[in-house]
Amino acid sequence: MSNEDKYKGSCFCGAVQITVTGEPAAMGYCHCESCRHWSAGPVNAFTLWKPEAVQVTQGADNIGTYNKTPQSYRKWCKTCGGHVFAEHPTLGLTDVYAAVIPSLPYKPGVHVNYQEAVLHIHDGLPKLKDFPAEFGGSGEIVPE
Template sequence: MSNEKSYQGSCFCGAVQVTVTGEPAGMGYCHCASCRHWSAGPVNAFTLWKPKAVQVTRGADNLASYSKTTGSRRQWCKTCGGHVMTEHPEMGLIDVYAAIIPDYPFVPALHVHYQESVLPLRDGLPKMRDVPAEMGGLGRDAG
């Protein structure tokens, strides 16, 4: 049995429930147009996990998905439309939206795709043009 801590989350209505275990590969804010449009907000708070750390514990058959690009497969609840997660196959990671795991101690480390920002944030965190090199990006500063 693992000693790693687990956190539960769910969609808006609770029909889809997710458990994340351990520590995420990264946490931060995404400012790309796709995330903003998808979330209907100026920025998306992300937690990136290895697939083995993410388990849909209820309602897997109630998840719908859409892939605008090969880089992401966004998933939501068919009942309430609540966004749940995005699989990033090219990075080998799953973004479980920080907002759906309310008890997880979200500590953002950076901003990604900051050059697309519509809500400038002056929080002292690094601002990246894409994603860090270790996640498949070029790791360039937004300058």
């Protein structure tokens, strides 16, 4: 029996079910044009997990994949079109969209790609121009 926390989530219609286990590697907001368009919103709330912490428990055959670039394999339900997660193989992480796992206590720690923001959020969190240096970005912090 594991003592690790488990959080269940699903697509919009529930055909695809997932479970994430443990704690995310990071949580925050992405303001890049790609995430904004994919999420159909002015900002995307992310939770990043090691791939082995993310398990599709139902509907794996109902998951569609689109990758505009080799950095992101975006996954959605073929029935409802609801976005579920994105694999980031170059980072070794999987982004399970925060809204998909409502029972997870969402505690964002950073804003990334803030130079592209269309909705400026004044919450006191660090605002990175692009990505952290360890993920290939500049790591440069910009003002709120």
